[in-house]
Amino acid sequence: MSRICASSALQGIKVIDLSRVRAGPTCVRMLADFGADVIRVEPPAGVDPNEDIFAVNRLGGDFQNLNRNKRSMTLNLKKPEGLAILKRMVETADVVVENWRPDVKARLGVDYASLRAINPRIILASISGFGQDGPYAGRPGFDQIVQGMGGLMSVTGYPETGPLRAGIAVADSSTGLYAAIGILVALRERDQSGEGQWVQASLLHSQIAMMDFQVARFLNEGDIPRAAGNDHPTSAPMGVFNAADGLLNLGAAGQGTWVRLCKAIAHPEWVADAEFATEPLRVKNRARLNSQLNEVFGAHGVQHWVALLNDAGVPAGPVYDVPEMLEDAQVKHLGVVIDTRTGKGEPIKVISQPVTLSRTPASIVTAAPAWGEHTAEILAECDFDAAEIAGLREQLVI
Structure with missing residues (x-):
């Protein structure tokens, strides 16, 4: 089956997406919207105790918005046969994206050194809560925790109410975008060197980077940023x-x-x-x-x-609420909302790619995939025949 490409900008780039939740899917969504072939690798039913994160409400707006333009296959990486398939896929891939805890990669043998031995051109993008090493490397990363540790909550809200979380997942979303930028830079550099590299992005570092002028003020002027409600900290009115x-x-x-x-x-x-x-x-x-x-x-x-x-x-x-915002004339002019349909034919609305390219724009050509929808198709592309695929199903590898 020929795949419909969302754009010619990244056509021919194959991405293996091992990520979950928000930061990783945000990263690969940008690549998929610009035409990369993103293969979302998910465990078969009953393998992952946290499968509700990706298995429940796949037809809901959030999942559909995060995972459009991707393909999905199931693969049990707890079985040697599953890991062998993943490594076989790496042979012809350009990018692998993961957001596991740092020690998991080494334990499974899919750390950067291991992947490079398979394919020297591979780019591994690792997204974590606190970095790949250091005293907090093993901690689970969660957006709200990092908003607090990264200083955002301290400057959000009013002085009399105390720290307040932002209403959106700032740390998750920004980390996904930083990781996507890193991947694109690594792809460009690979054109010159012929070699891949390891791209790393953490929620903590990304959140601090998003604090931008607030942190710079303290570092250079000693001005400790405080919550100022809706007032700008250094400008008036x-x-x-x-x-x-x-x-x-x-x-x-x-x-x-x-x-x-x-x-x-x-x-x-x-x-x-x-x-x-x-x-x-x-x-x-x-x-x-x-x-x-x-x-x-x-x-x-x-x-x-x-x-x-x-x-x-x-x-x-x-100052709009969400329904008012979507009715604004300029928002409609920009084409922020795109109508599409799920694999079951239900109409659904998603948010368009906010980056516009004049010759090779992004587009949304497919809704988020059903769980494992493309498993057989992807394995066939890796030269597995029908009998082998049936055997893998019987062994619960896929």
């Missing part, structure tokens, strides 16, 4: 304000934008106010400034201010 019918998101950073804001809301005299003369002073006197702005914005609705301020060159927008 920049936050959420009360309009007549809802919340207005305002981003008036920088002196030029501040002057335009004052003119747009008919308070040019604020430019000359000594307490608002510079950005640091506006941050220092934020309480008074925010109070005055709330009084002004309360006179009209959100859409009035969004139109007026953007026309004046002042960034502003509404």
Whole structure:
């Protein structure tokens, strides 16, 4: 059966996906959307005590969104025959992605050194909670734990409420994207050297990298970042304000934008106010400034201010919930939501690839696969005949 390729950008790249949960599938989803042949390797029923992570609700939106454009095969890696098949697949693969605990690879004989001995061009991407070595290497990685350890929770929320987790899986998602970038860099370098390499990404390091300017402020200025609610820690006025019918998101950073804001809301005299003369002073006197702005914005609705301020060159927008966000005209224009169908024919909606390429764009051509849907097909590609495949089923290897 010929596989429908989602894009020509990564056509011909074969990826063996051994990962679970979110960070790994996020990584390989990007590769699949741009045309890589991603083979999702999953254990047969009853082998993995945590099989509910990948076996339950496969037709649900989250699983479908994470695993579209991939193929699925079942393979029992606890059996020598299963490991032998995996290593046979590595012979013709370009990338292997896994998020096991670091010691598991060595125990199974699928660590980088072992895979390189099979295929010197192979790229192994290892995703972990805390890194491949070090004092925490053996710990299980979980997004919320890493949000706390990586500093994100300390700067999220309000000072009076204490640390707060972000509403999305920041550590998982960012790690998946960093790993995908690493794989693409390794593929490009392989074009020059002819050799693969080991790509590593951890939730902890990725989360700290996402903290970006907050950590840089402390390292270079000694400024300890704290939770500031919806206010920006170093710019003002920049936050959420009360309009007549809802919340207005305002981003008036920088002196030029501040002057335009004052003119747009008919308070040019604020430019000359000594307490608002510079950005640091506006941050220092934020309480008074925010109070005055709330009084002004309360006179009209959100859409009035969004139109007026953007026309004046002042960034502003509404604060949407998810249904409102999806109804926004620009969101619809961008084609954020894609309609597709599961293997059983049920309609389902997924989120499109946010990276746009002009000549070789990503696309969504198949829904997430059924459990082991392509096992026989993939084994046939590895030169197993029908009798051998039937025997592997009888031995519960697949």
